[in-house]
Amino acid sequence: MSHSTDQTPERPTGHAVPTSADVARLAGVSRATVSYVLNNTSAVRISEPTRRRVREAAEELGYVPHAAARSLRAGHSRMVLLPSAHIPVGPLYSQFFNDLQWELRRLDYTVVQYGSVGLKPDEAARAWAELRPVAVVSLGEVELTEQAVELLKRSGARAVITLGTQQVPGTHSLAMDQGRIGEVATAHLIESGRRRIGVVVPEEPGLGMFSRPRLEGARRAAESAGTGAAAGATVVPLPLRYDEESADELAGRWRELGLDAVFAYNDEYAMLLMRALQDAGISVPEETAVVGADDLLLGRLLRPRLSTVHIDMVLGRELAELVDQAVRDADTPPRSRRLLDSRVVRRESS
Amino acid sequence: MSHSTDQTPERPTGHAVPTSADVARLAGVSRATVSYVLNNTSAVRISEPTRRRVREAAEELGYVPHAAARSLRAGHSRMVLLPSAHIPVGPLYSQFFNDLQWELRRLDYTVVQYGSVGLKPDEAARAWAELRPVAVVSLGEVELTEQAVELLKRSGARAVITLGTQQVPGTHSLAMDQGRIGEVATAHLIESGRRRIGVVVPEEPGLGMFSRPRLEGARRAAESAGTGAAAGATVVPLPLRYDEESADELAGRWRELGLDAVFAYNDEYAMLLMRALQDAGISVPEETAVVGADDLLLGRLLRPRLSTVHIDMVLGRELAELVDQAVRDADTPPRSRRLLDSRVVRRESS
Numbered sequence: 112m113s114h115s116t117d118q119t120p121e122r123p124t125g126h127a128v129p130t131s132a133d134v135a136r137l138a139g140v141s142r143a144t145v146s147y148v149l150n151n152t153s154a155v156r157i158s159e160p161t162r163r164r165v166r167e168a169a170e171e172l173g174y175v176p177h178a179a180a181r182s183l184r185a186g187h188s189r190m191v192l193l194p195s196a197h198i199p200v201g202p203l204y205s206q207f208f209n210d211l212q213w214e215l216r217r218l219d220y221t222v223v224q225y226g227s228v229g230l231k232p233d234e235a236a237r238a239w240a241e242l243r244p245v246a247v248v249s250l251g252e253v254e255l256t257e258q259a260v261e262l263l264k265r266s267g268a269r270a271v272i273t274l275g276t277q278q279v280p281g282t283h284s285l286a287m288d289q290g291r292i293g294e295v296a297t298a299h300l301i302e303s304g305r306r307r308i309g310v311v312v313p314e315e316p317g318l319g320m321f322s323r324p325r326l327e328g329a330r331r332a333a334e335s336a337g338t339g340a341a342a343g344a345t346v347v348p349l350p351l352r353y354d355e356e357s358a359d360e361l362a363g364r365w366r367e368l369g370l371d372a373v374f375a376y377n378d379e380y381a382m383l384l385m386r387a388l389q390d391a392g393i394s395v396p397e398e399t400a401v402v403g404a405d406d407l408l409l410g411r412l413l414r415p416r417l418s419t420v421h422i423d424m425v426l427g428r429e430l431a432e433l434v435d436q437a438v439r440d441a442d443t444p445p446r447s448r449r450l451l452d453s454r455v456v457r458r459e460s461s
Numbered sequence: 462m463s464h465s466t467d468q469t470p471e472r473p474t475g476h477a478v479p480t481s482a483d484v485a486r487l488a489g490v491s492r493a494t495v496s497y498v499l500n501n502t503s504a505v506r507i508s509e510p511t512r513r514r515v516r517e518a519a520e521e522l523g524y525v526p527h528a529a530a531r532s533l534r535a536g537h538s539r540m541v542l543l544p545s546a547h548i549p550v551g552p553l554y555s556q557f558f559n560d561l562q563w564e565l566r567r568l569d570y571t572v573v574q575y576g577s578v579g580l581k582p583d584e585a586a587r588a589w590a591e592l593r594p595v596a597v598v599s600l601g602e603v604e605l606t607e608q609a610v611e612l613l614k615r616s617g618a619r620a621v622i623t624l625g626t627q628q629v630p631g632t633h634s635l636a637m638d639q640g641r642i643g644e645v646a647t648a649h650l651i652e653s654g655r656r657r658i659g660v661v662v663p664e665e666p667g668l669g670m671f672s673r674p675r676l677e678g679a680r681r682a683a684e685s686a687g688t689g690a691a692a693g694a695t696v697v698p699l700p701l702r703y704d705e706e707s708a709d710e711l712a713g714r715w716r717e718l719g720l721d722a723v724f725a726y727n728d729e730y731a732m733l734l735m736r737a738l739q740d741a742g743i744s745v746p747e748e749t750a751v752v753g754a755d756d757l758l759l760g761r762l763l764r765p766r767l768s769t770v771h772i773d774m775v776l777g778r779e780l781a782e783l784v785d786q787a788v789r790d791a792d793t794p795p796r797s798r799r800l801l802d803s804r805v806v807r808r809e810s811s
Contacts, residue, residue: 128617173615175590195545195574212576221591224545224574226562240525241571265523267478355761379759386762409729409759411705412736 129172138168145169149176178221188267191215191434192244194235194253195224204250210427211248218435220245232259240266246434248272251287251320255279270437272430274450283437285430285450289321292420292453293328296374296402299418299455301336301344305372305400308333309349311380314357322376325404329374349373351380358387365393371400372461378403378410381417385460400461404453415459423452479522488518495519499526528571538617541565541784542594544585544603545574554600560777561598568785570595582609590616596784598622601637601670605629620787622780624800633787635780635800639671642770642803643678646724646752649768649805651686651694655722655750658683659699661730664707672726675754679724699723701730708737715743721750722811728753728760731767735810750811754803765809773802 131149135142140161147155148165168174178188193208212222223242227235236259239247247268249255260271260281272283293310300308310329312322326348333344347370351357365388375381381403385395395401395415403410403419410417430450481499485492490511497505498515518524528538543558562572573592577585586609589597597618599605610621610631622633643660650658660679662672676698683694697720701707715738725731731753735745745751745765753760753769760767780800 128615173612175587175612175616177593178591209576221588222576223592224576226559226566226572226574237525238571241528242573243527262523262525265479266525353758355758382759382762408703408705409732412732 129174131174131176133172134165134168134174137172138164140165146176188243188245189220190242190244191220191222191246191248192239192242193222193224194227194239194247194249204424207424207427211430212427214428214431215434218431220434227253232256233262235259236262239263240268243267246270246272246438248274248430248434250274255282257281269441270434272434272437283433285425285433287450288453289324289451290328290331291451292404292422293325293374294332295328295453295455296404296420297329297332297344297346298336299457300372300374300400300402300461301332303372303400303461306344307347307368307370307372308344309347309368309370309373311349311351311373311376311384313376313380314350314352325374325376351376351384353380353383355383355387358383359390362387362391362393365391365399371398372402373399374402374404376404378405378407378417378419381419381460382409382413385413385417396460402455402461406456411458413460418458418461419456420453421456423454425450479524481524481526483522484515484518484524487522488514490515496526538593538595539570540592540594541570541572541596541598542589542592543572543574544577544589544597544599554774557774557777561780562777564778564781565784568781570784577603582606583612585609586612589613590618593617596620596622596788598624598780598784600624605632607631619791620784622784622787633783635775635783637800638803639674639801640678640681641801642754642772643675643724644682645678645803645805646754646770647679647682647694647696648686649807650722650724650750650752650811651682653722653750653811656694657697657718657720657722658694659697659718659720659723661699661701661723661726661734663726663730664700664702675724675726701726701734703730703733705733705737708733709740712737712741712743715741715749721748722752723749724752724754726754728755728757728767728769731769731810732759732763735763735767746810752805752811756806761808763810768808768811769806770803771806773804775800 131142131145135145144157145165147157148162149169215222225239230253232253232255235253240263243266245268247263251274255273257280260279263271270283273279274285274287278284297308310326312326329346333346336344349361351361375384381401385401388395388399393399403417406419406421410419481492481495485495494507495515497507498512499519565572575589580603582603582605585603590613593616595618597613601624605623607630610629613621623629624635624637628634647658660676662676679696683696686694699711701711725734731751735751738745738749743749753767756769756771760769
């Protein structure tokens with residue numbers, strides 16, 4: 112079922128939406144003056160009493176400038192679109208996104224999030240393009256293609272910024288370096304004398320963009336430890352759903368697998384797996400060391416206290432300034448930079 | 462620092478945004494026909510070959526209809542604005558919001574979320590109004606005032622729907638009945654023979670809209686148990702920050718407080734407080750019963766397993782249909798309905 116706009120009944124009259132023409136009439140000025148005053152244009156000299164009169168008239172009528180009309184006149188918008196995350200990204204990303212929105216607003220952008228659940232790259236690009244954003248900052252919810260980026264650019268987007276590992280032509284890519292998280296966790300386990308290291312790979316859809324590079328990072332750490340005393344470390348991928356049944360099943364064949372350590376993807380999966388291991392009689396850290404990631408409070412509440420990877424994210428302000436620069440100068444060469452930094456916090460579980 | 466739109470440098474030429482006129486020219490039809498075809502208007506009969514020609518021309522040029530231009534012509538938009546939550550609302554609400562967005566898109570609305578962190582009611586209403594949404598569905602991130610609602614309506618919003626306990630004139634209010642959560646938890650504790658019941662009140666900003674009604678619900682349960690064998694139950698509010706220091710401090714004076722049970726706001730605060738109580742030598746549930754809320758997996762991973770309040774939320778589809786109805790008939794009388802249903806899941810901690 113789908114309603115086109117034409118089928119929507121007309122708005123009842125008697126409650127007309129005030130326009131800038133109404134404000135101009137009430138204030139006794141031109142529409143251009145109303146526009147200059149309400150859009151804070153400093154290029155045009157307008158006296159303070161006139162500005163006040165316009166503001167008071169707008170207030171009295173309840174007039175608000177229309178972002179879309181303004182962008183139609185200007186030929187571009189000030190809207191930055193963030194495809195919103197439908198995956199459980201955790202408090203770390205929530206905070207980062209709050210900061211980013213705040214900083215973009217400070218730079219006078221309008222920030223909207225667009226839920227992009229279940230959209231294919233071209234559908235997503237089309238849906239976003241309908242809103243005519245001047246920039247799109249994608250965490251990686253949708254795997255952008257070159258055509259999708261081209262469509263966005265043709266619709267007026269000056270900057271498409273991707274936070275992820277993929278390198279799509281025409282975008283500014285900020286590498287999240289998820290691989291580093293798996294790498295430092297695994298290097299820590301190897302240094303502590305562990306040799307058979309499991310790496311949890313969540314089976315929940317949408318987490319692959321995080322879990323794949325973490326597994327690769329773990330493999331890199333095992334390979335680079337290939338000489339000397341640490342030689343012979345191996346990495347074993349462990350698919351796991353976020354439920355007790357899946358964790359119990361994995362714990363039940365733990366000794367068969369012959370593992371002496373596990374990097375458990377993040378603190379929540381680590382909590383789930385550690386409980387299953389303990390219930391199966393496997394002692395942590397004696398028989399198996401466990402390391403999570405994200406450094407959540409819950410890890411400190413577990414017994415033994417959970418070792419974890421602490422992740423520092425780039426400031427929202429830095430990213431907001433990159434967006435602004437890319438919008439103002441569409442010729443800013445696409446480039447990559449690191450968005451994350453990671454270090455191990457060793458507690459009792461490893 | 463603030464850039465007005467006028468100061469933004471011009472888009473480099475040679476990459477012009479295609480318009481519906483370009484599509485019309487290439488397809489050899491009128492602009493009106495382009496609009497009818499691309500907006501899926503079924504009211505006008507257009508032959509299939511013509512439709513195909515228009516779609517192919519749009520594809521070739523990379524043309525996407527402009528939502529804002531369409532809404533300017535139609536006099537209203539199809540945009541539903543959801544102020545986005547800056548508070549950690551948890552997986553329950555994330556899922557609900559995903560469902561709501563999906564269902565609204567199925568009804569042909571464009572759904573955008575707008576981060577409204579730190580905005581006052583009038584600032585928020587103004588920022589939202591600039592986007593000219595046809596409906597606003599507010600979880601309660603911003604305490605809407607009557608003036609704010611009036612401003613939104615004057616800017617073309619046909620429906621303002623609030624999910625919360627506040628009753629603002631001109632809105633459709635969907636009561637979340639947070640109070641019921643505290644009520645069923647406390648009634649359960651009283652029925653189990655507990656008499657001095659602490660209720661955790663998180664000190665984190667933004668949670669008051671959840672915690673205040675939960676505390677009131679707990680008090681109602683204690684009052685209505687005022688006769689018979691259950692007489693004399695009392696409720697003691699317990700301010701708590703989500704950190705170990707605050708929890709240890711509270712656990713340290715637990716016996717002074719003389720409490721034999723606690724409703725800990727939700728499962729995460731319950732996990733925090735239960736750890737602090739156990740570390741302070743207070744046995745759960747023997748000396749103190751603990752009940753959380755949200756029925757998260759982590760509660761089942763604790764020892765003792767955490768009792769909790771399971772919350773059933775209304776389907777996203779029901780709410781989407783209410784939004785659609787309110788948009789199509791602005792005279793739909795404002796009304797309240799229940800959004801949540803709550804029941805206790807008893808495990809080992811109570």
